[in-house]
Every structure is written in structure tokens, then in C-alpha cells.
Amino acid sequence: MGFEKFLFYCFAAITVVAAGMVVTRRNPVHAVLYLVLAFVSSAVLWLLIEAEFLGIVLVLVYVGAVMVLFLFVVMMLDVDLAALRAGFVRFLPIGGLVAAAMAVQIFLVVGPANFGLEAFPKPPAAPAEYSNTEALGLALYTEHLYPFEIAAVILLVAIVAAIRLTLRRRPDTKYIDPSAQVQVKKGPDRVRLVKMPAEGKVETP
């Protein structure tokens, strides 16, 4: 067994175990951290198939930004396990039905017929000067430019919708506008020095 194969089985095992932990942990923060572990080890698997750019970007975008915000939200949640378990038996049949339907769908699309070494011949090794990043950039901005732009617009729509849904004016809060604050000038806005005449001697009774 070559070193690469050994690495593959190590990280594949870590990915599977971590993914299992995500759905079985009681504590939601632990579950999110296992999800992070699953992401990192699948990034290593991507590195092993010479998709360096995608592997590093997976860590950068999902682990470094998305999961941080996700973790942040989960930490703030007050999860009441008793309330979550209420009605477990009542909803079990329909839940089981949905789960079974999904399992069948997944099986039909990515069943064992689609896998195996004969279905995927080993790709030819890339030449030494081959740069993953350049190849991806070229494909994205020439061949697939149109779908790329459409995806960008869809994301923009999602951003606008999310902002519109959460933005509300609250005139009753004493909100300070920091951009107005930093524009304060020393002269007229902040301090006014007033020259006062001395009062002279005060008579003590």
C-alpha cells in the first residue's frame, strides 16, 4: 500500500466518522465542530486527487467563514432537548417515510452501479507545469462564463432578499451613527471655548 493510499484511507475514515458524529451528538456545538472536521478532512481528500485549489478554497470559504458564523449562531441558541423530543413517537411514521423516500432517491441517483474502478479510469497525471488555479480560471471565465454570471446574479438576489427581510428601522432605539460621529470636527462640533469675564471679589457675609 502506497503512502498516498494510506493517507486516503486515514482521512476517508476521519470524514465518515466525523459525519456520523454530526448527526448523533446531543450537543449542537460539538456537532458543528465535527462538521468542521469533516470539511477539513474532505479538503485533504481533494488535495489527494490533485484538486489543490478547490481543497484550499473549501477550507477558506466553508471552514474559515461559513462555519464560523454557523458556530456563532449555534452557540447563542438555547436548545431545549426535552422540547425537541416531544412528539417523537407521534411523528415517527411520517419521518420514517420521508427518510426512506430520500434513501431510495439517493440510491437511484448514486447507486453502486455508478461506482467502481472500471467506471472511473485513472486520469492521466498532470504535467509538472500544470496549474490548477489557472486551468479553473480559464474554464470558468471562457467556457462557462454564462452560467457563472447567472450564478452570481442569483447570489446577489439572495443577498438583497436577506437584507430586505432583516432590515427594519427602529426609531425608538438610541442608536448612534458611527459615521456621523467620526466626521466630528474639532472646531465647531466638539468643544466651544467661551471667554467669561472674571467675577471679581465676592463679598462674604
Added chain:
Amino acid sequence: MELWTSLPVIVRILLGIVAILLPLLGLVAYYTLAERKIIGYIQVRIGPNRVGFRGLLQPIADAVKLMFKEIVIPTRADKGLFLLAPMIAIAPALAAWAVIPFDAGLVLSDINAGLLYILALTSLGVYGIIIAGWASNSKYALLGAMRSAAQIVSYEIAMGFALVGVLVAAGSLNLGAIVGAQSGSALTWFWLPLLPLFGVYLVSGVAETNRAPFDVAEGESEIVAGFHVEYSGMAFAVFFLAEYANMILIATLTALLFFGGWLSPFPQAWVDGVFLLDDGFHWLLVKVFFFMFVFLWLRATFPRYRYDQIMRLGWKVFIPITIAWILVVGLAVVYKLPPWWAV
């Protein structure tokens, strides 16, 4: 040299790691002393001067003290995560050094996507802080972690965009190639054509490492010590090491990306082969030390930023500046603006 190439690859890599990490940890130790001395002088004090000649043994005394202190674990803290957090904080801070070139060709791992790798690893450092804040079971620690997470995620965007400008200008993600693209003299380094990006990068770097004036994550006057309030002994020391290693990393990256790394500031024709004036590791060292000093200088000069102003600066000032300047750099590269991009 023959002896070196005859060694197995794994031994060579391990020796390379030791050769990078030992000086780095020594530098971290003496950076803490430099910080106390320099800030002392700026504030007209003497700073530590009791241990050893002029206080030179102070970091060793500190390290010995921290090693023999008890690690207190708070009641009802998440013990596993509490102990894991400092390790998660320091691992990316050290691993990022793998792709840093120290001289032409002198690099542990010469990978094509070096800049991306650094960006990915520095974005992992925030996990140590968040996990520490949550696992401590303390409200101050959680507040510190919250502030830190929001701040790091916000400034990472500006930092990433500043680096996009650098890679457009250099046409490569490889750190060695980026330095090579700046060759010429001090005027062809990227600080001049990318001046706004350089400013954004330096300030975002200070914010990313949670240093003053952006140290709201551990604002002593508001939330005691922030995310590491419950940590003591070596567990605390590891957080400290990670913070300083990150500062040195940001200083090194600033020198490599904007100030020509190991390149000499004089035109090559003047100094070719001249001892100490020609390109070399010593120039990188000089530049790195200067930016390390800037970190301390900022801390001694500015009061702490208020939290909402930090967010405004990151989102409403830095991100628009970087986006506008990426456009300018793109046009300059396409139209081959001399002297930087003339062929």
C-alpha cells in the same frame, strides 16, 4: 550539500520544520520582551530590567513561571474543548510558515497556491478563540469570543481583497514568484502601485491578530481578559505564543507582498555582488523587524477602538477601497502601466 541531498525526504522536511520553528519561538519569546521595553520607552518608563543583564532573561523567567503554574479548569466547563482550544489556536499560526520563502528558493514547501494556503490557515485561527470562549463556561469569555469572531470574519474580507490586488499585480499565487515580480528597486515594490491595498492589509492584519487598537476581544476594561479569562499556566501561554507568532507572520507577509521580501532597495546594477547591499535574507529580516516594531508602536499610540466603529471601518471603508483599487490594478496590468507592468 551532498550530505543534505543524500538524506531521505522526510528527514529533510523534519529538519526544515525544526530550522523554522526554533528561531520563530525564540523570536516570539524575545518579541514579548521587546514589546515591554519599547512600550516602556515610548511611555518614558524603563521596562523590565531586573532579570539578567538589562532584563534580557525576562522571557525565560516568564516561561518558567508559566510552566510551573497550575492549569485551572472551571467547573462545568467543557473539559475536552477547553484544553483543545489553545492547540487549535497555535497550530495554524505555526503551519502557515511552511510556505513562507526566506530567500530566493529557500522555502520549506514551494506550492503554487501559497497565498491561498496562508489565507485559509489564518482564517482557521479564529476557531481557537471561539472554542475557548464557549468552552470556558464564562460570560466574559463568551462575549470576547463573540466580538472576536465578528471582527475576524469582517476583516478577513478586506484582507482577502487586498491580497487579490497583490495576486493580480504579480500574476501568481506563489509567494516566491510574487517577490520576483517586484524586482527592480524600492520604487518597483508593490507598496507604491498598491498603496491603498498596503494600508488596508496592514490595518486588517492588526485587526486579524486582535492587537491594539483592535483588541476588543480581550478589552481589559470591559470584559476582564476576554476569551482567555479562564486560562492559566501553559494553556494561557500557548494562546500568547499563537498571538505573537501570528503578528510575526503578518509582518513577514507584509514585507514579502508589498516590500519586496529579500530584495535590496537599491537598483540591481548598483549593488550587484556588494556585501550586505545585495539581495539577501538580511533585507527580509530588516523589513520584518520594522513591521514588528510598527505593531508595538500602534499599541503604544492609539486608544482602543469602539466596537461599532471597528465594524464601520471594516465594512464601509476598507471593502469599498479594496474593490475600487482592484479595478485600478486590473486596468494598469492590462494596459501595461510603466514602470511596474511594462514588458
